[in-house]
Amino acid sequence: MTMKVGSRQIDGVTIVDCSGRITLGEGSVILRDTVRDLLSKGNKKIVLNLADVNYIDSSGIGELVSAFTTTKNQGGELKLLNLTKKVNDLLQITKLYTVFDVKDDEAAAVKSFK
Amino acid sequence: MAMTEQRVSYTLDSSLDTIDSAEEKATRIATELGFGDDEVMQISMAVREGAVNAVLHGNAYAADKKVTLAFERIGDELVVTIRDQGPGMDLSKIPNPLAPENLLKTSGRGIFLMRSFMDVVEIRPSSTGTELKLIKRVHGTSEGGKEASQ
Numbered sequence: 001m002t003m004k005v006g007s008r009q010i011d012g013v014t015i016v017d018c019s020g021r022i023t024l025g026e027g028s029v030i031l032r033d034t035v036r037d038l039l040s041k042g043n044k045k046i047v048l049n050l051a052d053v054n055y056i057d058s059s060g061i062g063e064l065v066s067a068f069t070t071t072k073n074q075g076g077e078l079k080l081l082n083l084t085k086k087v088n089d090l091l092q093i094t095k096l097y098t099v100f101d102v103k104d105d106e107a108a109a110v111k112s113f114k
Numbered sequence: 115m116a117m118t119e120q121r122v123s124y125t126l127d128s129s130l131d132t133i134d135s136a137e138e139k140a141t142r143i144a145t146e147l148g149f150g151d152d153e154v155m156q157i158s159m160a161v162r163e164g165a166v167n168a169v170l171h172g173n174a175y176a177a178d179k180k181v182t183l184a185f186e187r188i189g190d191e192l193v194v195t196i197r198d199q200g201p202g203m204d205l206s207k208i209p210n211p212l213a214p215e216n217l218l219k220t221s222g223r224g225i226f227l228m229r230s231f232m233d234v235v236e237i238r239p240s241s242t243g244t245e246l247k248l249i250k251r252v253h254g255t256s257e258g259g260k261e262a263s264q
Contacts, residue, residue: 009165023162024130024133024166024170025130057159057162057163057166057225058163058166058221058223058255059166059221060225062219062220062221062223063220064219065219065220066220068218069218083168086155090227091231092213093227094212094223094226095212095217096217099217099218
Protein backbone atom coordinates (compact mmCIF):
# COMPACT_ATOMS: atom_id res chain seq x y z
CA MET A 1 0.00 0.00 0.00
CA THR A 2 1.46 3.33 -1.03
CA MET A 3 1.25 6.34 1.20
CA LYS A 4 -1.71 8.70 1.03
CA VAL A 5 -2.14 12.05 2.73
CA GLY A 6 -5.03 14.40 3.31
CA SER A 7 -4.94 17.66 5.21
CA ARG A 8 -7.51 19.66 7.16
CA GLN A 9 -7.45 22.80 9.27
CA ILE A 10 -8.51 23.13 12.89
CA ASP A 11 -8.04 26.47 14.69
CA GLY A 12 -5.10 27.45 12.51
CA VAL A 13 -3.41 24.08 12.85
CA THR A 14 -3.00 21.81 9.83
CA ILE A 15 -3.68 18.15 10.53
CA VAL A 16 -2.07 15.91 7.93
CA ASP A 17 -3.71 12.49 7.94
CA CYS A 18 -1.19 9.97 6.65
CA SER A 19 -1.92 6.37 5.75
CA GLY A 20 0.08 3.50 4.32
CA ARG A 21 3.85 3.20 4.30
CA ILE A 22 6.49 5.88 4.72
CA THR A 23 9.43 4.22 3.01
CA LEU A 24 12.21 5.00 0.59
CA GLY A 25 10.74 6.23 -2.66
CA GLU A 26 7.19 7.39 -3.12
CA GLY A 27 6.15 7.45 0.53
CA SER A 28 9.02 9.63 1.62
CA VAL A 29 8.60 11.96 -1.36
CA ILE A 30 4.88 12.44 -0.70
CA LEU A 31 5.54 13.38 2.91
CA ARG A 32 8.36 15.74 1.93
CA ASP A 33 6.29 17.48 -0.75
CA THR A 34 3.27 17.79 1.54
CA VAL A 35 5.20 19.49 4.34
CA ARG A 36 7.07 21.78 1.95
CA ASP A 37 3.81 22.78 0.28
CA LEU A 38 2.22 23.61 3.62
CA LEU A 39 5.19 25.69 4.71
CA SER A 40 5.31 27.56 1.40
CA LYS A 41 1.69 28.57 1.95
CA GLY A 42 2.42 29.83 5.44
CA ASN A 43 0.96 26.88 7.31
CA LYS A 44 3.55 26.47 10.03
CA LYS A 45 1.56 24.66 12.71
CA ILE A 46 1.54 21.08 11.52
CA VAL A 47 0.38 17.83 13.08
CA LEU A 48 1.21 14.58 11.30
CA ASN A 49 -1.51 12.09 12.17
CA LEU A 50 0.21 8.71 11.77
CA ALA A 51 -2.66 6.57 13.06
CA ASP A 52 -2.92 4.69 9.77
CA VAL A 53 0.79 4.45 9.01
CA ASN A 54 1.49 0.76 9.32
CA TYR A 55 5.12 0.69 8.23
CA ILE A 56 8.08 3.02 8.21
CA ASP A 57 11.71 2.34 7.34
CA SER A 58 14.93 4.24 8.05
CA SER A 59 14.28 6.52 5.08
CA GLY A 60 10.83 7.28 6.44
CA ILE A 61 12.30 8.02 9.84
CA GLY A 62 14.76 10.36 8.13
CA GLU A 63 11.88 12.06 6.36
CA LEU A 64 10.08 12.64 9.65
CA VAL A 65 13.26 14.19 11.04
CA SER A 66 13.61 16.33 7.91
CA ALA A 67 10.00 17.51 8.18
CA PHE A 68 10.54 18.37 11.84
CA THR A 69 13.73 20.36 11.30
CA THR A 70 12.52 22.06 8.11
CA THR A 71 9.39 23.27 9.89
CA LYS A 72 11.37 24.40 12.92
CA ASN A 73 13.89 26.25 10.77
CA GLN A 74 11.04 28.20 9.21
CA GLY A 75 9.71 29.26 12.59
CA GLY A 76 7.01 26.63 12.76
CA GLU A 77 6.22 23.55 14.81
CA LEU A 78 5.56 19.99 13.70
CA LYS A 79 4.09 17.41 16.05
CA LEU A 80 3.24 13.75 15.70
CA LEU A 81 -0.15 12.29 16.57
CA ASN A 82 -1.47 8.78 17.17
CA LEU A 83 1.61 6.64 16.64
CA THR A 84 1.03 2.97 15.97
CA LYS A 85 2.97 0.59 18.18
CA LYS A 86 5.43 -0.16 15.37
CA VAL A 87 6.22 3.49 14.74
CA ASN A 88 6.31 4.23 18.47
CA ASP A 89 8.80 1.40 19.00
CA LEU A 90 11.00 2.65 16.16
CA LEU A 91 11.09 6.16 17.56
CA GLN A 92 11.93 4.75 20.97
CA ILE A 93 14.89 2.65 19.84
CA THR A 94 16.25 5.47 17.67
CA LYS A 95 15.89 7.87 20.64
CA LEU A 96 13.75 10.16 18.52
CA TYR A 97 10.69 9.83 20.73
CA THR A 98 12.01 12.57 22.98
CA VAL A 99 12.97 14.76 20.02
CA PHE A 100 9.47 14.87 18.57
CA ASP A 101 6.48 16.28 20.41
CA VAL A 102 4.25 13.20 20.33
CA LYS A 103 0.53 13.45 21.11
CA ASP A 104 -2.20 10.85 21.36
CA ASP A 105 -5.20 13.17 21.40
CA GLU A 106 -6.01 15.41 18.45
CA ALA A 107 -7.75 18.15 20.42
CA ALA A 108 -4.89 18.31 22.88
CA ALA A 109 -2.42 18.40 20.00
CA VAL A 110 -4.21 21.40 18.45
CA LYS A 111 -4.38 23.23 21.77
CA SER A 112 -0.70 22.63 22.46
CA PHE A 113 0.45 25.07 19.78
CA LYS A 114 1.44 28.48 21.02
CA MET B 115 9.18 -25.91 12.88
CA ALA B 116 11.07 -28.71 11.20
CA MET B 117 14.82 -28.21 11.23
CA THR B 118 15.66 -29.43 7.78
CA GLU B 119 18.11 -27.24 5.91
CA GLN B 120 16.92 -25.14 2.98
CA ARG B 121 18.43 -22.45 0.82
CA VAL B 122 17.00 -20.13 -1.80
CA SER B 123 18.76 -17.30 -3.60
CA TYR B 124 17.84 -14.50 -5.96
CA THR B 125 19.78 -12.23 -8.29
CA LEU B 126 18.12 -8.84 -8.44
CA ASP B 127 18.52 -5.52 -10.24
CA SER B 128 19.77 -2.41 -8.49
CA SER B 129 16.36 -0.78 -8.30
CA LEU B 130 13.75 0.37 -5.83
CA ASP B 131 11.63 -2.62 -6.84
CA THR B 132 14.37 -4.90 -5.51
CA ILE B 133 14.03 -3.33 -2.08
CA ASP B 134 10.30 -4.00 -1.91
CA SER B 135 10.82 -7.46 -3.38
CA ALA B 136 13.49 -8.34 -0.80
CA GLU B 137 11.21 -7.25 2.01
CA GLU B 138 8.30 -9.27 0.63
CA LYS B 139 10.46 -12.38 0.26
CA ALA B 140 11.77 -11.98 3.81
CA THR B 141 8.25 -11.62 5.18
CA ARG B 142 7.04 -14.71 3.34
CA ILE B 143 10.00 -16.90 4.22
CA ALA B 144 10.15 -15.84 7.87
CA THR B 145 6.43 -16.52 8.18
CA GLU B 146 6.81 -19.94 6.56
CA LEU B 147 9.62 -20.76 8.98
CA GLY B 148 7.33 -20.12 11.90
CA PHE B 149 8.66 -16.87 13.30
CA GLY B 150 6.16 -14.82 15.30
CA ASP B 151 4.60 -11.64 13.96
CA ASP B 152 7.03 -9.32 15.74
CA GLU B 153 10.05 -11.35 14.59
CA VAL B 154 8.75 -11.45 11.02
CA MET B 155 8.50 -7.65 11.09
CA GLN B 156 12.01 -7.37 12.48
CA ILE B 157 13.47 -9.73 9.88
CA SER B 158 11.65 -8.07 6.98
CA MET B 159 12.72 -4.61 8.11
CA ALA B 160 16.34 -5.70 8.55
CA VAL B 161 16.35 -7.27 5.10
CA ARG B 162 14.77 -4.14 3.63
CA GLU B 163 17.47 -1.98 5.20
CA GLY B 164 20.15 -4.33 3.91
CA ALA B 165 18.66 -4.16 0.42
CA VAL B 166 18.54 -0.36 0.62
CA ASN B 167 22.24 -0.29 1.45
CA ALA B 168 23.06 -2.67 -1.41
CA VAL B 169 21.01 -0.85 -4.03
CA LEU B 170 21.73 2.75 -3.00
CA HIS B 171 25.08 2.82 -1.28
CA GLY B 172 26.67 -0.28 -2.79
CA ASN B 173 25.57 -0.48 -6.39
CA ALA B 174 24.33 3.12 -6.56
CA TYR B 175 21.45 2.04 -8.83
CA ALA B 176 23.95 0.93 -11.52
CA ALA B 177 22.11 -1.05 -14.17
CA ASP B 178 25.05 -3.40 -14.73
CA LYS B 179 25.40 -4.32 -11.07
CA LYS B 180 23.32 -6.93 -9.32
CA VAL B 181 22.21 -7.64 -5.79
CA THR B 182 22.33 -11.23 -4.61
CA LEU B 183 19.88 -12.16 -1.87
CA ALA B 184 19.93 -15.56 -0.20
CA PHE B 185 17.85 -17.10 2.57
CA GLU B 186 19.18 -20.17 4.28
CA ARG B 187 18.00 -22.15 7.23
CA ILE B 188 20.89 -23.67 9.14
CA GLY B 189 19.87 -25.52 12.25
CA ASP B 190 17.77 -23.16 14.30
CA GLU B 191 18.93 -20.08 12.43
CA LEU B 192 17.62 -18.11 9.47
CA VAL B 193 20.66 -16.75 7.67
CA VAL B 194 20.09 -13.96 5.15
CA THR B 195 22.97 -12.93 2.92
CA ILE B 196 22.89 -9.79 0.79
CA ARG B 197 25.75 -9.03 -1.58
CA ASP B 198 26.29 -6.02 -3.77
CA GLN B 199 28.92 -5.21 -6.40
CA GLY B 200 29.83 -1.76 -5.18
CA PRO B 201 33.17 -0.37 -4.01
CA GLY B 202 32.74 -1.60 -0.43
CA MET B 203 31.73 0.51 2.54
CA ASP B 204 34.07 2.00 5.09
CA LEU B 205 32.76 0.75 8.41
CA SER B 206 34.80 3.31 10.33
CA LYS B 207 32.75 6.09 8.73
CA ILE B 208 29.41 4.87 9.98
CA PRO B 209 28.31 7.29 12.70
CA ASN B 210 26.44 6.31 15.84
CA PRO B 211 22.87 7.46 15.13
CA LEU B 212 22.13 7.63 18.85
CA ALA B 213 24.85 10.21 19.55
CA PRO B 214 23.25 13.55 20.43
CA GLU B 215 24.97 15.28 17.52
CA ASN B 216 23.52 12.72 15.09
CA LEU B 217 19.94 12.44 16.36
CA LEU B 218 18.60 14.95 13.85
CA LYS B 219 20.46 13.53 10.87
CA THR B 220 18.15 12.34 8.14
CA SER B 221 20.09 9.18 7.32
CA GLY B 222 22.47 6.67 8.88
CA ARG B 223 20.03 4.48 10.83
CA GLY B 224 19.86 1.44 8.56
CA ILE B 225 22.68 -0.61 10.05
CA PHE B 226 21.61 0.40 13.54
CA LEU B 227 18.12 -0.96 12.88
CA MET B 228 19.54 -4.21 11.50
CA ARG B 229 21.64 -4.63 14.63
CA SER B 230 18.60 -3.91 16.77
CA PHE B 231 16.42 -6.48 15.07
CA MET B 232 18.74 -9.39 14.29
CA ASP B 233 20.76 -11.69 16.55
CA VAL B 234 23.90 -11.36 14.46
CA VAL B 235 24.92 -8.79 11.84
CA GLU B 236 28.13 -9.37 9.89
CA ILE B 237 29.39 -6.85 7.36
CA ARG B 238 32.26 -7.82 5.08
CA PRO B 239 33.27 -5.00 2.75
CA SER B 240 35.73 -5.57 -0.07
CA SER B 241 36.80 -3.77 -3.22
CA THR B 242 34.40 -5.90 -5.24
CA GLY B 243 31.37 -5.40 -3.07
CA THR B 244 29.94 -5.76 0.39
CA GLU B 245 28.53 -8.93 1.88
CA LEU B 246 25.98 -8.52 4.63
CA LYS B 247 24.92 -11.48 6.72
CA LEU B 248 21.88 -11.26 8.96
CA ILE B 249 21.07 -14.08 11.37
CA LYS B 250 17.90 -14.59 13.37
CA ARG B 251 17.54 -17.56 15.65
CA VAL B 252 14.27 -19.36 15.97
CA HIS B 253 12.94 -18.57 19.44
CA GLY B 254 15.96 -16.26 19.74
CA THR B 255 16.07 -13.54 22.30
CA SER B 256 15.13 -10.04 21.31
CA GLU B 257 17.75 -8.45 23.51
CA GLY B 258 19.46 -6.34 20.90
CA GLY B 259 21.79 -7.47 18.17
CA LYS B 260 25.40 -8.44 18.22
CA GLU B 261 27.78 -7.47 15.53
CA ALA B 262 30.76 -9.21 14.06
CA SER B 263 32.28 -6.92 11.48
CA GLN B 264 35.23 -8.14 9.53
